Amino acid sequence: MTSSIKLNSALMEKEILLLAKQEQHPFLTGLFASFQTEHHVCLAMDLAAGGDLTKVIDHPEFNYKAAIFYSSCIVLGLEFLHEHNVIHRDLKLDNVLLDASGYIKITDFGLCKKGMGVGVLTTSPAGTPYYTAPEILKREPYGRAVDWWSVGVMLYYMVLHRFPFNGLNMEHLFEFIKYSRAIFPPKVPADFSSTTKGLLAKFPENRLGFNGAEEVKQSPLFCKINFDGLLNKKVTPPIIPAVQSSSDNDTNLMVTLYGRKAVIPDSVSEALQNFDYYVG
Numbered sequence: 001m002t003s004s005i006k007l008n009s010a011l012m013e014k015e016i017l018l019l020a021k022q023e024q025h026p027f028l029t030g031l032f033a034s035f036q037t038e039h040h041v042c043l044a045m046d047l048a049a050g051g052d053l054t055k056v057i058d059h060p061e062f063n064y065k066a067a068i069f070y071s072s073c074i075v076l077g078l079e080f081l082h083e084h085n086v087i088h089r090d091l092k093l094d095n096v097l098l099d100a101s102g103y104i105k106i107t108d109f110g111l112c113k114k115g116m117g118v119g120v121l122t123t124s125p126a127g128t129p130y131y132t133a134p135e136i137l138k139r140e141p142y143g144r145a146v147d148w149w150s151v152g153v154m155l156y157y158m159v160l161h162r163f164p165f166n167g168l169n170m171e172h173l174f175e176f177i178k179y180s181r182a183i184f185p186p187k188v189p190a191d192f193s194s195t196t197k198g199l200l201a202k203f204p205e206n207r208l209g210f211n212g213a214e215e216v217k218q219s220p221l222f223c224k225i226n227f228d229g230l231l232n233k234k235v236t237p238p239i240i241p242a243v244q245s246s247s248d249n250d251t252n253l254m255v256t257l258y259g260r261k262a263v264i265p266d267s268v269s270e271a272l273q274n275f276d277y278y279v280g
């Protein structure tokens with residue numbers, strides 16, 4: 001990854017983290033501080049001590065209702081980003097963390113793209129293979145609907161503990177994503193299969209969420225969710241992470257920087273002039 005790409009990613013990450021902090025959205029990771037040294041740029045984020053969803057799904061209390069709870073929180077976080085004309089482009093279980101109270105925090109905004117209003121399309125490749133929408137793999141112009149595809153993949157995995165598409169190698173995986181239908185066991189709940197199939201529609205214009213988050217919220221799986229209560233954290237989370245030690249909630253952290261020291265070009269230094277930020 002070139003220095004310019006890394007710089008753009010760091011600046012985008014900071015911008016979305018700062019937006020989440022300023023708007024105090026409960027399900028997006030916010031910025032705690034940003035600063036730079038002679039050789040590094042650093043981002044300090046809200047603490048989420050409960051691990052990511054790839055670990056949480058192995059919890060003995062994780063069940064179908066938990067999958068719906070976390071998916072509902074993700075829908076609200078994604079709705080906020082889209083309302084601010086931002087697409088995430090790398091939504092996956094690894095990028096959804098749990099805070100100490102058991103609510104989710106979407107994170108990793110380095111691949112986000114701004115200016116993505118209704119009907120706006122882009123072409124730059126982005127994402128993680130198993131979660132990438134067909135239109136990206138086909139190198140077609142794409143918009144907000146790619147994020148709803150990723151939500152469908154996450155929902156499918158949380159309920160069935162496997163990806164909806166797989167392959168012997170990346171080439172086979174991409175072919176399955178582009179042209180095959182996801183398989184649903186016959187005994188899964190009808191509301192789950194209906195909503196997930198909608199999210200995994202191959203063509204974005206047919207995909208659940210293409211017309212906005214409200215479309216997803218009114219789908220069979222989510223239509224009975226109290227989204228206002230959830231947004232205000234009035235709904236009890238299904239799993240409360242166990243804090244292993246007092247240090248798990250320690251925000252007085254010392255940062256030690258490792259790795260090869262980079263020479264920062266003048267153009268990068270200029271772009272970072274207003275990078276420093278501290279919660280005051």
